[in-house]
Amino acid sequence: MLTGVATRYDLLCEACADLDAPELLDACAGCFDRAEADADLGWRGTPGILRHDRDLGGAWTTTACPVTPLNDHCLAPLPDGWLALTAEGLVEIGGEPRPIGPVDVPPEPPGEWAGHVRGPALYTSGDGRFAAVVTDYGRYGAVVDLASGAVTLALDRQDYHADTTRFPVAFLDAGAGPLVVAATGWNRLDVFDAATGRLLTDRVTSHEENPEHYFDYFFGALRPSPSGRVLLVDGWAWHPVGVPLALDCEAWLAGERHAPEHGRMLADRGYCWNRPMAWIDENTVALQGIGEDEPMLDGVELRDAGADRRIGMFAGPAGQMWGHRGLLYVTAEAGFEVWDPAAGARIGFAAGFRPTAHRDGTFAELGNDRLRIWSSAR
Template identity: 40%
Template sequence: MDLLPCGHAAYAGPGRMCRHLLADAERHRHVRLLTGRGIEYDRCCRDCAKDADQGERVDLLAACEGCTGRCEADWSIIGWQGTPGIGRRPEPCDTTVRDTPLPADVVDFAPVDGGGSTWLLLDRDGRIGRFDADSGDWTVLAASSVPEEPDHDPWAGHELRRRLHADAGGRFAAVVNDFGHHGQVLDLRSGAVTLVLDGGDERPDTVPFSAAMFEYRGRALVMHRTAWNRLDVSDAATGELLTSRQPTSYTHGRPRPGHYLDYFHGALYLSPTGRHVLDDGWVWHPIGIPHVWDVHRWLDDNVWESEDGPSLHPLAQRAYHWNNPMCWLDDQRPVIAGLGGDDEAMLAGVRVFDADTGSETTAFAGPTGALFADGLRLYAAAAHGLQVWDPATGEHTGTVPGFVPTRHHRGAGELACTDGPVLRRWRTPSAPTPAS
């Protein structure tokens, strides 16, 4: 085996390194120089990166797996230079977007089952109604009364906003204050409030209110934050707490509890069947660390699963980087936006993980904006319009110009957004055929 320029007789690692990184075994922080072949890159120090940016030649040398490996941590990236290679494989794409007049001044909306394009709408007065976008039928079902939070001081530009969540059947809804700490669950048959939500007052301004609705074993359930570092699951119909456990907090000067979690829970993303949940939370000093775990195991086997259970896996560490797009390709593969380990050194793209192991399975550059998926294609709501991607190859296959969706109706096979007085909808290629 030949001696490599790094001084080691070993297998060569991926990419090359500048002489300064090779000479200093303690130096990890580096700039990644994209080669134009996918997200393949070489590594160099800041000074060499400046030289490269000015068009000067930079000597890049082969290094062993050990030397390249010490620079692989997300936090070691201080920047990207160059252009990634983005594959393009144009496919037929119907760009028809349907605009339907809305019956109210809508502040948020959520998909529900109903045999077609059926949605719950939350209007500016707090009313919740059922809307059939195909027929235009609109029925007001209940009125929410979530308290205002006039003392809210926006952090990093995150204004307080009302958010609507719904169970698949459309009987229950949760209205919460994103970047606040108040909310409530309502039975839409009776209009009654079944559960008052309070996410606690420890930095709620840094994250959307952690809430998600799902069905399990024939019951409509709501997952919700009850403290900055605690999530619970309750029965949506009765408000019964299903994840009772103590203690989860402690006071200064006392020993920490055995399962104590030092983590600020963030936005929650349930997999299509509700088997897994993806949590976009963070820790001090501000580092976003998305976590994934098995919801069924949490409810059936281990009430501490969300704190330190065996199915709990961190997916990445990104300084000052959370509240960013995420979704599920299917029930097994979570997707998070951004390539890199620091908010100031992030390349547009996505990383795909395995929920059972927490390991990254693939990554590719290009997608930007809110993410959605239907098992076959990944959709990214870029500012200029919807991008369609093949997650198996990382290729860009189509665009819907001017359409920037915010919600996905899996049952109807639609992506949608509100635009003033209209609901805009686009059918995904794998959408079910409408009934005749």
């Protein structure tokens, strides 16, 4: 039962929750935690949303740019600009837009699952050499060399329940050049050399041949930690339940072949996945949606990526989000929000600005023949 003060709440049985003035008892932390862990919890009441808005500061620029991304997931950062996926193909945006050309990804029929519409998405490597064009809630994708426009790797995660998750793909920076992590099946991730498409993680994962390392899990969106050592995974397992994971990429690339099959579970969220998530810092992740089951509260749960425990939560954020130097940035329906996770409060807002891409504290909105950018002072 939410008290209306931030996300503070009392723990009540259903019968007491129906009373106008239930009698509350004090309990020690251990008893409270056990009761909470054993309960099938839902929310009642309304949380308090803390807003301590101040001037955003930073720098704004707006330039003419007659380039139209296919959707809100089709703009991605480059070291000195942006890359857009348009109806004509990839376009590099720095000064004058530079067409790179179409990308050969097998077409897929229109589809929708639980309100999530199948469509294209775009990712770029940190050095700006490569891009991945994939079909979210679909099967196929491709890695492209942006200098030549050539496809270096065709992606196929097969079609078993592919319509339930975003396409799992992410770039990792390595000393010898960028690597790309991508799903090659519903329950399997692999690492490839982005330049050559060479598989670097050959192993056996089938239940028949290697039951010890079989993983009954549907991989979804991937988000590397700031250092790239850990991979945050959004996915689900039967019954179904959303299960965000932390995968040790450093150990995987160092030779621990089955690291992806033994990720650390960060939460158990009934029927809840395909929600925005972000890294606050190297050890803390933000998962959008507060609770253990649908319907969830609009807001963020902070999780310790190394210890599988909730370390905070605050109400309010709803929309695409990014972490940068300890703050959380959210593209909400009304505009752009800056949140301080330590205080659990919104500390800045820009009405009408709805960026869809981020690079090191710089946020970009591309549409209506203009490119609008805000750069943080942090």
